[in-house]
Amino acid sequence: MEHKVHATSTGQEVIMHGRFTFADHENFRGVVQLLDDPSAKRFVFDLSGLEFVDSAGLGMLLIAREAAERKKLQLVLRGAQGQVRRMLDLGRFDALFTIQD
């Protein structure tokens, strides 16, 4: 998985591409640290470029969610499609995150 980070007026956006799997563990740790930014109120994961997510990838999103919850940040998952969208639906991520098309 490759990612780019954009700062917006209300927080940060992480644009993710490729396959999000166990191999991204180290890489994603850095992303979760971005949640420490004290000025952020809202954090968006743009998943529209993701082709595939496995259970480890979903687990990392859940880790980000716990970190965001502690900091009272809103976490948004945006643009998921195909297999990624089906996985989010399957695990009822709509009850855990703000999901946007």
Place this chain on the structure above:
Amino acid sequence: MTVGGSGNGGISLSGCRVLVVDDNKGSRMLLGALVSEVGVGHVEFAADGEAALAVVEIFQPDLVLLDVRMPRLDGFEVCRRLRSNPSHADLPVLIQTALTGDDSRADSFRAGATDMVSKPVVPFELMARVRIHLEKVMLIRDLRQYHERVAQELTSARVMQQGLLPPASRTEALALRHNLVIASHFEASSELGGDIWDIFEIDDHRLGLFICDFSGHGVTAALNTFRLHTLARQIPPGNTPSQWLAAINATLKPLLPPGQFATMLYAIIDTAADTLTYASAGAPSPVVGDASTSLLLDSMGMFLGVSESATYVNHEVSLAAGGFVFLYSDALTESLASDGSYLGDAGLLDLVRDSARVEPQGRLDAVLERFFDYVLRPLTDDLTAVWISRR
């Protein structure tokens, strides 16, 4: 402090064995003394090439210190013969050679020498080189032993994990009593898996059945399957599937660190009511059908271990005589073929429909045969598949 000696805090070489080969008695004694000074516990000697080859077989040295000019076989030939024997291919051989003259140094390497020490002997250099090469031998040996030990432990853990699955004697007895055909396949990916499934009797017309897949694989996921195996036995099997999953989730959630979760499906087969009642925590969609039709069922539900307050939904479908239910882990639908494709839900449904046409005993085999036909081995995720047909 002794330079190059055993007292410098390095690895102990007292268990090491060194063979000193030199036709000059004085040289042998000097070299032997220096090697002992490094801390080597066992030193053996040979006075010519042929004797050297014989002693190597008996003494099994960790390193050979070899002179070049000797009667019978010279040092180069000894080295070449050692290298031609696969069991000595990695044996460090240090050839003593004059500092001047590039030819003999090139000859030494061509003969297969690991390194060279200068002749006449420079004690400091000889001791340092012997120590370096022996330390390397010891480190590689340690690493290999560690590797072997871990591999052995993983093998026993795998056997223990297999023991969590329902034994054939139980599934056969249940199948007989409830007029079913129960076929199952379990295959851990690399070493240990995060999949587990079980089937048990609730009463004379109901069976409880679950399939569960912990996120990730390897040791952590495998340990979680042991947890679940214990937990599952503490929940009354007669609870409705949604109650059953909620109870498992409430117990599991505080035990799992953030990011670890499980997908699970619990189903009750009722042969008197001709129904299958199930609840799912995001497990792959089960397939229910008969010889003429197969359906992928809704299996949405929050993963286990994510939220303590998660609730689950009961679904009831018809499962009459002649009907079947097929449960599987996502390795079946998501494992990649060499062209990067994977089965997916639609491919799975086709595969199950085709396989449902054969006799109940052969259905799971039919699925697996086609799956293993295209999928890349070894699998990168654990595969569990359970096909239960009513007669």
